[in-house]
Amino acid sequence: MTRPDTPLLDRVAGPSDLKALSDRDLAKLSDELRAEVISAVSETGGHLGSSLGVVELSVAIHAVFNTPMDKLIWDVGHQCYPHKVLTGRRDRIRTLRQKGGLSGFTKRSESAFDPFGAAHSSTSISAALGFTVGRDMGKPTGDAVAVIGDGSISAGMAYEAMNNAGAEGRRLFVILNDNEMSIAPPVGAMSAYLSGLYAGGPLRQMKALAEGVEAALPGPMREGARRARQLVMGGGQGTLFEELGFDYIGPVDGHDMGQLLAVLRAARAQATGPVLIHCCTVKGKGFAAAEGAADRGHGVSKFDPVTGQQAKSRPNAPSYTKVFGEALTQEAARDPDIVAVTAAMPSGTGVDIMAKRFPARVFDVGIAEQHGVTFAAGMAASGLKPFCAIYSTFLQRGYDQVVHDVALQGLPVRFAIDRAGLVGADGATHAGAFDIGTMATLPGMVVMAAADEAELVHMVATAAAHEGGPIAFRYPRGSGTGVALPERGEVLEIGKGRVLREGSDVALLSFGAHLTEAERACDRLEAEGVSVTLADARFAKPLDMDLIRRLARHHAALITLEQGAIGGFGAMVLQQMAAKGLLDRGLAVRTLHLPDRFIDQASPDEMYADAGLTSADIAATALLALGREARVVAFRA
Numbered sequence: 001m002t003r004p005d006t007p008l009l010d011r012v013a014g015p016s017d018l019k020a021l022s023d024r025d026l027a028k029l030s031d032e033l034r035a036e037v038i039s040a041v042s043e044t045g046g047h048l049g050s051s052l053g054v055v056e057l058s059v060a061i062h063a064v065f066n067t068p069m070d071k072l073i074w075d076v077g078h079q080c081y082p083h084k085v086l087t088g089r090r091d092r093i094r095t096l097r098q099k100g101g102l103s104g105f106t107k108r109s110e111s112a113f114d115p116f117g118a119a120h121s122s123t124s125i126s127a128a129l130g131f132t133v134g135r136d137m138g139k140p141t142g143d144a145v146a147v148i149g150d151g152s153i154s155a156g157m158a159y160e161a162m163n164n165a166g167a168e169g170r171r172l173f174v175i176l177n178d179n180e181m182s183i184a185p186p187v188g189a190m191s192a193y194l195s196g197l198y199a200g201g202p203l204r205q206m207k208a209l210a211e212g213v214e215a216a217l218p219g220p221m222r223e224g225a226r227r228a229r230q231l232v233m234g235g236g237q238g239t240l241f242e243e244l245g246f247d248y249i250g251p252v253d254g255h256d257m258g259q260l261l262a263v264l265r266a267a268r269a270q271a272t273g274p275v276l277i278h279c280c281t282v283k284g285k286g287f288a289a290a291e292g293a294a295d296r297g298h299g300v301s302k303f304d305p306v307t308g309q310q311a312k313s314r315p316n317a318p319s320y321t322k323v324f325g326e327a328l329t330q331e332a333a334r335d336p337d338i339v340a341v342t343a344a345m346p347s348g349t350g351v352d353i354m355a356k357r358f359p360a361r362v363f364d365v366g367i368a369e370q371h372g373v374t375f376a377a378g379m380a381a382s383g384l385k386p387f388c389a390i391y392s393t394f395l396q397r398g399y400d401q402v403v404h405d406v407a408l409q410g411l412p413v414r415f416a417i418d419r420a421g422l423v424g425a426d427g428a429t430h431a432g433a434f435d436i437g438t439m440a441t442l443p444g445m446v447v448m449a450a451a452d453e454a455e456l457v458h459m460v461a462t463a464a465a466h467e468g469g470p471i472a473f474r475y476p477r478g479s480g481t482g483v484a485l486p487e488r489g490e491v492l493e494i495g496k497g498r499v500l501r502e503g504s505d506v507a508l509l510s511f512g513a514h515l516t517e518a519e520r521a522c523d524r525l526e527a528e529g530v531s532v533t534l535a536d537a538r539f540a541k542p543l544d545m546d547l548i549r550r551l552a553r554h555h556a557a558l559i560t561l562e563q564g565a566i567g568g569f570g571a572m573v574l575q576q577m578a579a580k581g582l583l584d585r586g587l588a589v590r591t592l593h594l595p596d597r598f599i600d601q602a603s604p605d606e607m608y609a610d611a612g613l614t615s616a617d618i619a620a621t622a623l624l625a626l627g628r629e630a631r632v633v634a635f636r637a
């Protein structure tokens with residue numbers, strides 16, 4: 001038998017246990033859940049602030065709806081830690097974001113309570129609408145509930161979904177979790193509009209659902225809601241959401257369990273079409289260090305759960321992001337036409353460094369990569385020199401814009417592609433795996449990758465000087481190699497690589513930041529008596545065919561190396577070599593790249609080991625290509 005003083009959280013094995021708790025106990029459970037999340041994230045690091053903001057909401061939704069039959073879809077999924085604790089994953093919550101542990105996002109393969117995986121924003125309403133159609137066409141699925149943040153609802157995809165959902169008119173619940181924060185303070189007219197609703201006081205507007213919901217509210221709230229509705233609806237004009245065909249309920253205090261339960265229960269009982277419930281929450285709620293931080297504890301490293309003091313890593317080299325931000329600012333100081341675009345990631349991309357000095361020339365467009373790319377294209381067409389700084393994984397969102405609005409029109413947009421390659425704890429959703437292939441296949445696109453942070457400075461200068469069409473350069477997450485940085489970036493000759501070691505047996509042709517690992521592989525090979533040439537290609541497009549021809553002629557084997565997926569640099573090299581007849585002469589060629597599968601979260605080194613891209617793997621590949629199988633054993637051991 002459970003003792004009455006047993007923590008409520010210990011009595012919750014899954015959401016069905018919430019149904020047995022009183023409303024007062026659900027509020028108490030939220031306090032325990034918040035403490036559990038703080039304690040777990042203090043050990044793992046992760047997206048603390050967003051998770052703390054939805055503790056009451058997570059409890060209330062699971063208490064009112066019938067998950068997993070009802071489909072609860074968290075937008076981005078970075079706020080799902082309380083949900084994971086409530087849905088049978090408490091025993092593994094301290095493995096969050098670690099190798100072999102729980103993902104930091106929702107993931108279909110992890111639990112039936114994660115009906116839709118996420119990590120990129122603004123997909124939840126579309127997916128929820130898909131589930132409602134499934135339900136209405138007889139599939140075994142209940143209601144669909146999408147929870148989307150005020151930052152994520154700024155993206156076009158969310159509006160495409162609401163436009164469609166409003167017209168479909170199907171019963172669907174969208175909960176807007178409005179904490180008036182993205183990673184940075186949110187930007188844009190929509191954010192200002194939501195703030196207006198937020199400021200309007202509790203339960204300001206309701207339409208079709210209004211009377212039913214009001215009737216279900218506790219007495220004092222009911223009166224206030226009715227008065228407010230009459231006041232606001234008197235003029236007949238609804239919120240934007242109502243214009244799109246949704247019933248609007250809100251704003252609701254997302255930390256008041258009584259309000260949340262009343263509104264969700266009433267909405268669940270009454271809704272016949274799409275409903276938007278506007279909840280106001282505080283990012284970082286209940287943990288002073290998070291609530292008081294500029295980013296409200298958006299992404300934290302391990303920390304002291306009492307003081308909130310985060311563990312500091314002390315890298316002995318600056319991050320690529322910082323080097324980019326500073327190099328861009330230097331170029332911007334020399335050239336007033338240089339402007340920068342970020343899609344809601346000013347500090348993540350380092351353009352905040354330029355914004356401090358040239359605020360009028362840095363544009364944060366919100367979570368709107370597609371718009372950001374075309375906006376940059378427009379600026380380029382006007383004669384400006386835009387740097388579009390977007391993480392590799394998020395640039396995927398704007399790919400048609402890269403193709404149609406930039407490349408096809410030959411516009412000189414400079415793409416600064418951060419977080420290229422495997423990124424660690426965020427896992428497969430955030431891996432910058434595909435940009436080499438997708439960018440390099442575009443006619444007229446120049447594609448570079450920085451082997452170290454000094455190279456990055458040169459590539460920023462090269463991009464700034466490049467007027468003839470679009471140009472992209474990629475660089476990884478984290479700190480650089482510690483090389484000395486040049487005073488000023490040098491403009492590189494387009495399509496020319498560099499040779500770092502001269503040898504005669506095997507040539508390693510590296511593209512980008514795996515060069516350090518390639519150097520280690522060279523040391524291993526030389527220790528085995530193999531003579532190695534190491535070259536840094538610098539460009540995937542145009543390729544340095546003179547260099548490749550030389551490497552092909554003077555070595556028995558050629559190995560390409562990149563931190564990217566199949567169909568990238570190696571494929572470009574193979575195609576060009578085939579076209580030039582360089583593969584017809586008995587040369588052994590191998591391409592080393594990410595394997596054709598998604599790689600789960602771990603440290604970047606562990607992920608590259610999983611991918612078969614360690615120095616030992618590279619050296620073994622070289623030996624096998626040279627036909628020296630017997631020596632490989634030493635590396636595999």
Ligand SMILES: Cc1ncc(C[n+]2csc(CCOP(=O)(O)OP(=O)(O)O)c2C)c(N)n1
Pocket residue numbers: 049050053076078079119120121148149150151152153179181182183283298343344345367369394397
């Ligand atoms: C397409 C895409 N672009 C950028 C991001 C990076 N990102 C993750 S969370 C976030 C802010 C989201 O703000 P909001 O939806 O308000 O959630 P909150 O963190 O405030 O709870 C951003 C920009 C992303 N995940 N996906």
Ligand SMILES: CC(=O)[C@@H](O)[C@H](O)COP(=O)(O)O
Pocket residue numbers: 047076078119183299348419423426477
């Ligand atoms: C959830 C999300 O997409 C971001 O918060 C991301 O985790 C940031 O990654 P970095 O830590 O690499 O900036």
Ligand SMILES: [Mg+2]
Pocket residue numbers: 149150151152177178179180181182
């Ligand atoms: Mg927010």
